[in-house]
Amino acid sequence: MRLAAREVTAGYPRGERPALDRVSCAVESGEFVVVAGPNGSGKTTLFRALLGLQAATTGVVELDGRAIDGWTRPDLARRIGALPQREEPAFPLRVREAVALGRWARLGPIGRPGAADEAAVTRAIAATALEEFATRSTDTLSGGEWQRVRVARALAAEPELLLLDEPGTALDLAHEMSLYELLARLVDDGLGVLAITHHLNAALRYADRVVLLDRGRVAADGPPREVLTAELLTTVFRWPIALEVLGDGAPHLVPRRRLAGAVPPDSVQIPEDPAR
Numbered sequence: 220m221r222l223a224a225r226e227v228t229a230g231y232p233r234g235e236r237p238a239l240d241r242v243s244c245a246v247e248s249g250e251f252v253v254v255a256g257p258n259g260s261g262k263t264t265l266f267r268a269l270l271g272l273q274a275a276t277t278g279v280v281e282l283d284g285r286a287i288d289g290w291t292r293p294d295l296a297r298r299i300g301a302l303p304q305r306e307e308p309a310f311p312l313r314v315r316e317a318v319a320l321g322r323w324a325r326l327g328p329i330g331r332p333g334a335a336d337e338a339a340v341t342r343a344i345a346a347t348a349l350e351e352f353a354t355r356s357t358d359t360l361s362g363g364e365w366q367r368v369r370v371a372r373a374l375a376a377e378p379e380l381l382l383l384d385e386p387g388t389a390l391d392l393a394h395e396m397s398l399y400e401l402l403a404r405l406v407d408d409g410l411g412v413l414a415i416t417h418h419l420n421a422a423l424r425y426a427d428r429v430v431l432l433d434r435g436r437v438a439a440d441g442p443p444r445e446v447l448t449a450e451l452l453t454t455v456f457r458w459p460i461a462l463e464v465l466g467d468g469a470p471h472l473v474p475r476r477r478l479a480g481a482v483p484p485d486s487v488q489i490p491e492d493p494a495r
């Protein structure tokens with residue numbers, strides 16, 4: 220299964236420039252794609268466009284070669300799991316019930332969950348290590364636990380692709396890394412994942428491909444070690460960023476301290492303070 224944006228331009232009324240300007244990118248089964256870029260670079264707009272929630276003024280989004288508008292919502296919901304950036308639980312449910320909501324597009328005509336539905340919910344709870352929370356009320360969860368419930372709910376639908384908009388934001392570093400480990404395992408099992416993140420080092424560790432957005436355009440799209448270079452990131456984020464190599468040879472990105480008073484924010488010449 221392959222979801223692709225081709226030359227998509229999209230924007231908002233009164234926007235000075237389009238939020239997305241001829242953006243092409245794709246994710247397919249068994250592939251881990253990270254979308255990165257500064258605040259306002261168009262990441263969430265791209266997420267919405269890929270789901271058919273944001274109209275493209277030019278270009279197309281296609282799922283397996285068919286325009287996204289040509290799919291019914293339940294058909295899409297069986298194939299694509301999506302975690303928007305923000306969502307508060309509307310009303311408290313037990314964790315297992317909240318995860319079971321993910322099955323809605325797979326329930327039969329009577330709408331009653333059967334054995335296959337229960338099994339899928341159990342698998343999703345196990346995959347996200349939520350067993351001990353299964354009977355807890357969702358309004359008693361920490362931010363990180365609630366985030367895992369949302370991932371489990373998406374997995375319960377047994378999608379072929381999973382799109383996540385900044386899923387690690389509310390998580391401490393261990394929970395964020397274990398979320399990436401979980402996604403990597405799911406990708407090994409054939410799921411296609413497209414995750415928006417500001418965690419560039421996680422992208423270096425886990426992504427097969429990184430799409431770097433800058434002011435609505437694709438600045439680079441390729442393997443993480445080719446896209447996430449100190450030079451390109453310093454230009455795109457307008458901040459001095461260095462690339463270190465750890466003892467085991469793994470690259471690691473480090474934002475430096477900017478030389479005091481050196482540059483206006485929009486300059487592309489960004490000297491770093493050599494002492495820090």
Ligand code: ADP
Nearest residue numbers: 231232234238257258259260261262263264265
């Ligand atoms: P990101 O997720 O990368 O931070 P967004 O896709 O949310 O960026 O936003 C891209 C651009 O579109 C920004 O300039 C933002 O201000 C603008 N934008 C986003 N949503 C709206 C909206 N609902 N109305 C008007 N402008 C918007």
Ligand code: MG
Nearest residue numbers: 262263264304
């Ligand atoms: Mg966003």
